[in-house]
Amino acid sequence: MEQNYGRDTSCIQGGWKPKNGEPRVLPIYQSTTFKYENSDYMGKLFDLEAEGYFYSRLANPTCDAVAAKIAALEGGIAGMLTSSGQAANFLALTNICSAGDHIVSSATIYGGTSNLLTVTMKKQGIDVTLVDPDASEEELEKAFRPNTKAVFGETIANPALVVLDLEKFARLAHRHGVPFIVDNTFATPINCRPFEWGADIVTHSTTKYMEGHASTIGGCIVDSGNFDWMAHAEKFPGMCTPDESYHGIVYAEKFGKMGYIQKATAQLMRDLGTCQSPMNAFLLNLGLESLHLRMPRHCENAQKVAEYLQSCEDVAWVEYPGLPGDKYYEVAQKYMPGGSCGVLSFGLKGGRDMAVRFMDNLKMVAIVTHVADARTCVLHPASHTHRQLNDEQLVEAGVRPDLIRFSVGIEDVKDIIADVEQALAAAKA
Numbered sequence: 001m002e003q004n005y006g007r008d009t010s011c012i013q014g015g016w017k018p019k020n021g022e023p024r025v026l027p028i029y030q031s032t033t034f035k036y037e038n039s040d041y042m043g044k045l046f047d048l049e050a051e052g053y054f055y056s057r058l059a060n061p062t063c064d065a066v067a068a069k070i071a072a073l074e075g076g077i078a079g080m081l082t083s084s085g086q087a088a089n090f091l092a093l094t095n096i097c098s099a100g101d102h103i104v105s106s107a108t109i110y111g112g113t114s115n116l117l118t119v120t121m122k123k124q125g126i127d128v129t130l131v132d133p134d135a136s137e138e139e140l141e142k143a144f145r146p147n148t149k150a151v152f153g154e155t156i157a158n159p160a161l162v163v164l165d166l167e168k169f170a171r172l173a174h175r176h177g178v179p180f181i182v183d184n185t186f187a188t189p190i191n192c193r194p195f196e197w198g199a200d201i202v203t204h205s206t207t208k209y210m211e212g213h214a215s216t217i218g219g220c221i222v223d224s225g226n227f228d229w230m231a232h233a234e235k236f237p238g239m240c241t242p243d244e245s246y247h248g249i250v251y252a253e254k255f256g257k258m259g260y261i262q263k264a265t266a267q268l269m270r271d272l273g274t275c276q277s278p279m280n281a282f283l284l285n286l287g288l289e290s291l292h293l294r295m296p297r298h299c300e301n302a303q304k305v306a307e308y309l310q311s312c313e314d315v316a317w318v319e320y321p322g323l324p325g326d327k328y329y330e331v332a333q334k335y336m337p338g339g340s341c342g343v344l345s346f347g348l349k350g351g352r353d354m355a356v357r358f359m360d361n362l363k364m365v366a367i368v369t370h371v372a373d374a375r376t377c378v379l380h381p382a383s384h385t386h387r388q389l390n391d392e393q394l395v396e397a398g399v400r401p402d403l404i405r406f407s408v409g410i411e412d413v414k415d416i417i418a419d420v421e422q423a424l425a426a427a428k429a
């Protein structure tokens with residue numbers, strides 16, 4: 001693909017490659033269908049014998065260009081856009097797991113993904129074991145079963161801000177002959193490229209930093225091309241035995257390294273239809289064009305806000321991987337030396353009640369169910385996403401009742417800090 005470009009160049013120039021006389025800027029191919037001159041060629045397309053577009057549920061030039069850009073940024077060989085981050089994780093896993101299979105996943109993952117794994121996929125017959133990401137390799141070994149088909153985790157967990165020891169998880173996965181799938185939403189390839197640390201497949205909720213402006217839900221799957229499916233053929237019949245719904249194609253054979261994404265497209269996108277619209281892909285692409293400029297600013301601002309909060313008398317604790325002394329400082333320094341993300345969490349000495357008063361008094365910072373976009377925003381899980389739980393249940397779920405999740409945007413940091421300062425003072429009064 002485009003791995004010779006620097007990351008900043010890929011943000012701008014990756015993906016869309018106009019030919020002579022074509023639009024310089026990625027066009028929105030707002031068309032469900034594509035026209036062909038003869039019936040025979042269309043037949044070849046359906047047989048995956050010829051290359052070309054025929055129906056936008058399966059593939060669309062706008063979406064493909066954006067997927068190629070993200071693949072280039074991650075250093076992968078192929079990518080596929082999905083309608084959301086949820087769809088990306090669901091497709092990434094069910095492309096290689098089906099009823100009777102088992103997944104080992106870090107316990108500290110996004111709530112939606114946790115629900116997907118422990119409720120919806122469980123109902124479909126796929127079992128999951130949630131593991132403590134900080135456990136020793138010996139301890140983690142115990143989670144594996146003969147039917148384990150994948151290891152899953154998040155580079156930086158939302159909202160726990162646990163930084164995953166990528167090499168440890170990659171070693172475990174590979175020792176058991178299964179791929180390591182990493183949700184890289186919070187770090188983005190600007191701060192961390194999991195393939196460089198042994199991950200095989202990366203997923204994204206592009207809804208967050210990638211699109212970056214909170215305008216568009218979307219997701220993406222990228223394959224490194226490094227996992228040797230045929231070497232573990234008995235574990236992955238879907239990749240390594242004929243697909244009768246596609247004229248007996250063996251994906252890992254016919255498409256080699258491209259087999260995983262080809263299968264996800266030809267089978268799962270065909271049947272489930274969780275595709276991204278070309279319009280949304282266009283907006284995502286605009287966001288990606290400034291990702292390399294926005295991420296350092298998010299991190300710089302978050303670092304200053306975290307340091308400010310640490311200095312506040314009313315603040316009980318602050319968690320941010322960029323703070324020396326944070327539980328994940330060292331591991332973040334190793335895997336993302338340039339910065340982690342813009343999200344931090346903290347608690348107030350006045351506890352849950354003061355947290356609510358603090359948030360109600362914020363003027364510029366908005367209370368929203370979102371993180372990781374240009375505007376600074378805040379959420380109190382105990383009052384919002386986890387409001388059905390009492391304090392005891394909250395602690396069990398790993399969410400302290402006083403935890404405030406603060407997503408630092410790219411405004412003037414002095415304005416963010418000033419808003420926090422006045423809201424703290426008002427909350428105390």
Ligand SMILES: *Cc1c(COP(=O)(O)O)cnc(C)c1O
Binds near residue numbers: 085087110112204
């Ligand atoms: C938001 C998020 C998701 C889900 O993405 P949607 O685009 O909202 O479907 C998955 N993983 C992580 C880490 C997220 O932050």
